[in-house]
Amino acid sequence: xxxxxxxxxxxxxxxxxxxxxxxxxxxxxxxxxxxxxxxxxxxxxxxxxxxxxxxxxxxxxxxxxxxxxxxxxxxxxxxxxxxxxxxxxxxxxxxxxxxxxxxxxxxxxxxxxxxxxxxxxxxxxxxxxxxxxxxxxxxxxxxxxxxxxxxxxxxxxxxxxxxxxxxxxxxxxxxxxxxxxxxxxxxxxxxxxxxxxxxxxxxxxxxxxxxxxxxxxxxxxxxxxxxxxxxxxxxxxxxxxxxxxxxxxxxxxxxxxxxxxxxxxxxxxxxxxxxxxxxxxxxxxxxxxxxxxxxxxxxxxxxxxxxxxxxxxxxxxxxxxxxx
Amino acid sequence: xxxxxxxxxxxxxxxxxxxxxxxxxxxxxxxxxxxxxxxxxxxxxxxxxxxxxxxxxxxxxxxxxxxxxxxxxxxxxxxxxxxxxxxxxxxxxxxxxxxxxxxxxxxxxxxxxxxxxxxxxxxxxxxxxxxxxxxxxxxxxxxxxxxxxxxx
Numbered sequence: 001x002x003x004x005x006x007x008x009x010x011x012x013x014x015x016x017x018x019x020x021x022x023x024x025x026x027x028x029x030x031x032x033x034x035x036x037x038x039x040x041x042x043x044x045x046x047x048x049x050x051x052x053x054x055x056x057x058x059x060x061x062x063x064x065x066x067x068x069x070x071x072x073x074x075x076x077x078x079x080x081x082x083x084x085x086x087x088x089x090x091x092x093x094x095x096x097x098x099x100x101x102x103x104x105x106x107x108x109x110x111x112x113x114x115x116x117x118x119x120x121x122x123x124x125x126x127x128x129x130x131x132x133x134x135x136x137x138x139x140x141x142x143x144x145x146x147x148x149x150x151x152x153x154x155x156x157x158x159x160x161x162x163x164x165x166x167x168x169x170x171x172x173x174x175x176x177x178x179x180x181x182x183x184x185x186x187x188x189x190x191x192x193x194x195x196x197x198x199x200x201x202x203x204x205x206x207x208x209x210x211x212x213x214x215x216x217x218x219x220x221x222x223x224x225x226x227x228x229x230x231x232x233x234x235x236x237x238x239x240x241x242x243x244x245x246x247x248x249x250x251x252x253x254x255x256x257x258x259x260x261x262x263x264x265x266x267x268x269x270x271x272x273x274x275x276x277x278x279x280x281x282x283x284x285x286x287x288x289x290x291x292x293x294x295x296x297x298x299x300x301x302x303x304x305x306x307x308x309x310x311x312x313x314x315x316x317x318x319x320x321x322x323x324x
Numbered sequence: 325x326x327x328x329x330x331x332x333x334x335x336x337x338x339x340x341x342x343x344x345x346x347x348x349x350x351x352x353x354x355x356x357x358x359x360x361x362x363x364x365x366x367x368x369x370x371x372x373x374x375x376x377x378x379x380x381x382x383x384x385x386x387x388x389x390x391x392x393x394x395x396x397x398x399x400x401x402x403x404x405x406x407x408x409x410x411x412x413x414x415x416x417x418x419x420x421x422x423x424x425x426x427x428x429x430x431x432x433x434x435x436x437x438x439x440x441x442x443x444x445x446x447x448x449x450x451x452x453x454x455x456x457x458x459x460x461x462x463x464x465x466x467x468x469x470x471x472x473x474x475x476x
Binding site for chain 1: 380416424
């Protein structure tokens with residue numbers, strides 16, 4: 001038996017970008033492998049669920065889970081891994097806050113299935129066959145995981161010890177988290193492993209922000225040639241920086257794109273979307289109701305803009321529909 | 325007992341500005357003007373103090389409607405807090421509608437300290453509209469999701 005601490009990785013409703021982020025550690029990944037035993041990592045290593053079940057409870061030091069919780073299978077795996085791990089770490093925006101898959105909370109199972117399996121132009125499904133959890137054919141039974149109406153973040157399903165924010169977390173943050181884990185000097189439970197200040201604080205364009213921002217139109221990045229040195233908001237480009245946690249080193253800003261909010265809010269904020277909405281609305285330069293309304297037209301999708309990564313952990317959590 | 329719309333009493337969380345609408349509510353009291361008792365009034369120093377988070381939390385915790393009362397345009401005690409409220413209200417209302425919360429459930433009204441009658445009308449009118457709509461029932465999904473999945 002090796003004495004090295006055991007570490008696991010798992011993915012739920014995610015795009016695979018977080019797995020990529022681990023690989024982005026580049027040669028540092030060798031240092032990780034030297035320091036820990038990876039006992040479960042479906043995307044890279046051939047361990048099965050039964051291997052995890054055979055482990056003793058609490059025998060894994062830490063499991064990193066990326067992706068939101070959308071199906072019964074994901075929920076089951078999360079509960080299993082929680083039992084087997086001393087620490088459960090939400091890895092990336094989807095498990096931290098619901099992420100992009102969380103925007104599916106604007107719909108429900110029925111409408112998602114109808115779009116995916118019937119209404120899309122490329123779908124041919126005259127018998128309206130839909131996924132079911134159990135199907136019998138010639139005496140055999142095949143099963144599929146159940147599909148929830150509502151997408152949840154990891155901490156809405158299981159007890160989470162730490163959060164690594166980002167879409168995806170940066171290699172620097174991942175490495176910092178691994179080092180912290182191995183050092184044994186753990187931060188308080190529930191810590192989001194990233195600086196607890198707004199992105200503007202570390203933004204290279206901070207100095208170019210005017211004292212008073214006043215806008216009469218919001219422009220989408222495709223509608224404007226963005227100046228490379230000026231504050232995004234000062235240029236009328238909607239930037240989530242003021243309501244988003246720092247720690248990414250302003251990578252999107254460096255790529256001349258506005259922040260979309262993947263690191264989530266700081267610890268003082270309950271609802272990231274509510275906060276940025278408040279900030280954005282107050283810099284509108286008009287006192288006339290009709291003009292204000294017209295300026296708001298330049299934000300065509302407020303939910304998708306303000307809650308791009310956090311609808312499931314927002315105060316309302318999902319759209320109210322007749323089914324849910 | 326089945327929900328009877330006639331018996332439904334909507335809960336309204338009302339954020340009233342200290343300098344105007346709250347005084348109008350006070351005046352309505354001293355003048356013995358009767359209005360629907362459905363509004364739970366929270367006094368704020370300015371309608372501009374109302375954070376969108378307050379409104380969403382009210383809905384999430386069971387309010388059927390949220391009413392913000394502020395000073396008439398140009399009359400803000402702090403110059404333009406009420407304009408900030410107006411801008412936030414306009415954007416928040418759009419967003420709430422995308423979240424399935426009907427327009428009538430969220431309202432911003434300018435009510436001065438002298439307008440007790442207008443306050444009465446606003447509260448009564450809102451209660452009437454909410455009664456017609458029925459309860460909001462924002463469902464915060466339960467812990468035990470397994471029950472929700474149907475084997476089709």
